[in-house]
Structure formats: C-alpha cells, structure tokens
Amino acid sequence: MSLEGQKFTVSEVIDRLGINKFTWVMFIFLGFAMIFDGYDFMVASQTTSAVATTLQAFLDPSGADTSIATVAINARTGNAGSSLAALGASISSWGLLGMVIGGAIGGIISDKIGRKKTLVIAIIFYGAFTLPQAYATDFWFYAITRLIAGLGVGSCIPVVTTCFSETIPSKNRGVFITFGMAFMVLGWVLAGVAVTTLNSMAASGNVVIPFAWEAISNPITLNGADGSSVTQTQNWRMAYFIGVLPVVYGVLLALFMKETPHWFANSGYSEKAVDRLHSLIKGAGQNLGTLDPALLTVPPKMPSASPKVLFSKKFIVATAAIWTLYFIGQVFVYGLNPWITPMMGDGGFGYSGTDASAMQTFNNVAAICSNVTVGFLSDKFGRKRTLIFSWLFVMLAVVIFALTVGPNNFAYCMFLFFLMGFAMNFAITGVQPLMPESYPTQVRNTGVSWCQAFARFGGAAAPIVFASITPVFNNNWNQIMLLLLAPAAIGLICTIVFVRRETSGKDLDTLVSEAVAE
DSSP states (O other), X not given: OOOTTSOBOHHHHHHHHOSOHHHHHHHHHHHHHHHHHHHHHHHHHHTXXXXXXXXXXXXOGGGOOHHHHHHHHHHHHTOOTHXXXXXXXXXXXXXXXXXXXXXXXXHHHHHHHOHXXXXXXHHHHHHHHHHHHHTOOXXXXXHHHHHHHHHHHHHHHHHHHXXXXXXXXXXXXXXHHHHHHHHHHHHHHHHHHHHHHHHXXXXXXXXXXXTOOGGGTSOEEEEOTTSOEEEEOOTHHHHHHHTTTHHHHHHHHHHHOOOOHHHHHHTTOHHHHHHHHHHHHHHHTOOOOOOXXXXXXXXXXXXXOSGGGGGSTTTHHHHHHHHHHHHHHHHHHHHHGGGHHHHHSTTTTOOOHHHHHHHHHHHHHHHHHHHHHHHHHHHHHOHHHHHXXXXXXXXXXXXXHHHHXXXXXXXXXXXXXXXXXXXXXXXXXXXXXXHHHTSOGGGHHHHHHHHHHHHHHHHHHHHHHHHHHTTTTTTOHHHHHHTTHHHHHHHHXXXXXXXXXXXXXXXXXXXXXXXXXX
C-alpha cells in the first residue's frame, strides 16, 4: 500500500519494509563495531599480569614500588587472592573509568550531532589511543592512555544499541539489540584467543612485536619481594597492535555507513530523513510511493533535551528500572569473571591453569548463546516477563552452582560455568532493549549511555567486593557463590516494581508518544 500523499512516521516506513538488505548491512556494520569494542575492553583484562610485570621492570630499582611486581608474580604463579584483586584495580580500572566518562559524554554528543558521527569518532578514537599502550614503559603513561582509549570504548556501546533500535522493524528490535551484545562477547573471546596464542609463543621464546625498538623487544626478568621471579617476552604488546585495527574500520564506517532516519526526523531535518527513507525503500525493492517531507509526522518533543529529562517525573521510573537492573547485571558478570581462574585454580578447587582458563572461555561462549536467545524470547513474550524469568533462572543457577561445584570433575564444572554464563548474561542482556525504548529520540542515546555508565560502577566495584569477602569466608567458594542470591532477588523485585510499560512490538514513535503523554 502506497504512502504517497499520506501522513507517515519513520517507524511506519521501517516496519512496512521489514527485514531487508539495509537491515543486514547495518547488522554487519554495528556487529563489527561491537567486536572491536569487546576486544579492546577485554585485552586489558587478559594482559594485566604481563603489563604489570613489564612496566615494573622499566622502573628505577632504587625507587621502585615492588607491590606491582609481587602482584604480577603471584598472579602468574597461581597465588591469587587479594593480589589478583589489587592487580585488577591498578591496571584495568583505568579503562573502566574512561568508559564511564566516555559513555556519559558520548551519549549527549550523539543526540546532538548524530549516531554515525559519534560512532565513527569513538571507534577511531579508542583505536588510535590503543597504539601508545603497545609502547608503554611507564605505568602512568599506560594508565592515562588506557583511560583516554576508554572514552571511545564507553561511547561506542550505547551508540550501537541506539542505532539498532532506530533501524530495526519493531517486532524484531529485541533480538537485533541483544545479538549486538553477542558480538561484543565475541570480541572478548577473540581477545582471549589472541593473548593465549601470544603467551604460547612467549613460552617458546618467540618474540612477535612489529615496529618495536630493542628496549621493548628483549625478554625481561623481574624479581619479587618474596624472592621469586618472572621471566617473559613482551609479546603482550602485539595484542595492543591488533587493537589499532578499529582506526581502519572507523574510516570505512565514515565512508559507507548512513545516519538513522529517526535522528534526522527528530532533529529537524525532515528532507534528509525522507531522502534516507527513499533510499531504504529502493534498496528493499518495494514501492511506497513518493513521500512528502511536509507529511512526515514526528512525535511530540520534550521541552528540554538535557540529561535532566532522564530524572523528570515522566521518566524517573523507567530510569530507576533500567539503571538498577543493569547495575546488578554488571555486578554478576564483572564480579564473577575475574575470579573464575583463582576460584577453580590453585587458589580454590585445584584445577590446572589451563582447565580454569577453559572454564572461563566456556563461560563467555555461554554468554554469546545467551545474548542470541534472550532477544527472541523478549520479542515473543515481552520485556517484563522475560526479565522476571531471567532473575528466577539466575537464582536457580546460583543454587545449583554453589551446592555442586567442586574438585576432580572437570566436565561437570564446564557445564556449571556454561549454566552460570548463560543465566547471568541472559539477565543483563534482557535489559538492553528497554534502554532505547524508554526515552524519546532527542535524549535516547543519552539515556542508554548514562545507564551503562552508571552500571559500570557495579562492574568495577564487584571484583573488589569479592576480594574483601573471600577472607571472611576462608575462601569457601560454595558459600561465597550463595551470596549472589541477594542481588538476584533485588533484580527480581525491581523488575516487578519498576518495569511498568510493556514495550515489545511497539514502534518507537508510539512509545515516545505514550511516554510524553503520561
């Protein structure tokens, strides 16, 4: 049916076109953006021990702080505990801080200048500032460049979520948004594969550092305060050279990616929005007639486009819902992940380092499967029902894990980590579709990015909390894991109380009109 001579909305045209070539092009563009983003985030976590060891070796021995050296040695030899927590706090937290700041700023920028421009800037930015980290010989140089790169990483994820929501037909929006998170976890896995491969080469004495000078090419030996030592090549630097590839990808996005018609329409560029819609119609091989920009209907706008809208009477409940739920999800995912190796290795149930690493990898594989699945269920059964089920599922998985995990049963523990990885990521990813659906276009990415920025405090604090409670329970991991029932219960209660509007299947223009009218 033609729309020529009729009033229309951007959502109506996109829903009429359904899944088409443009949908899959955006899926690929945004998917690769998330892979690079996930890689850049995880490469720091995967190389913390090697980075700490190397940077300590470059310090003046007469004034060196041996804490970093001792932590690195403990992490490499399996004597983890609080040392591993200190290592994560001293190295990885800089990137997380940058992500918090970048997410908060990037969301506002995206709503002002557009989704495409912000995404391109973010990707090129974090790719460019990953390169100096490969040459770092000083802790503070590494930390500052890591923080600056984090600004781009933190801006990228919410923009991708928003782009998916504004380009996908309403009935399929949930699955595409959550599938985007699966791409990010794939980036985690690729970072793990890259670092593992480089570590294997290092164990054989093979040095793989392109464009390097002698000071960062030679193997180093570092002596700890306890008399132990670590000798390693500096192959970890190669992982950061790989992290420069997003610069090239950002240029490709600048050349070939298109701005979303929703942003054009709600930013006052009706003619550009209609031109974009005409190109989508042509690419989909359909005939909806010639659309008149004067007949383009845009939902009512908020009086202000500042972040304070998120906390206004109309949106405070939605903000409370997604902020709390995503914060708790981050506590689960980022609280458990750093502790899998010490829990299952010499510091816990006594599995080998290789077996413990395999369990962590399987946990991430489960996350990919979970991210793909939750979108289908969310579109079919609704956001709230799916989230209620997810928290009940998490509680069941926690109980099964805590009561049955143990030594000398590698195959069963692999199953347990798949179960936990699937359940935890099912819950956190189930919140993703609600983020862009809860706010009007003029503050949509601000809403998404501020939610994710706030939640990262949970991700940053969780490993430290784990570190503080393990001595209290004498490293009894069965009891420690049962403590996770508390945040899962809070997530269930918050879903029931705060998630009031069902948004699945409704187009964005309708959702905006309903929200503004409340």
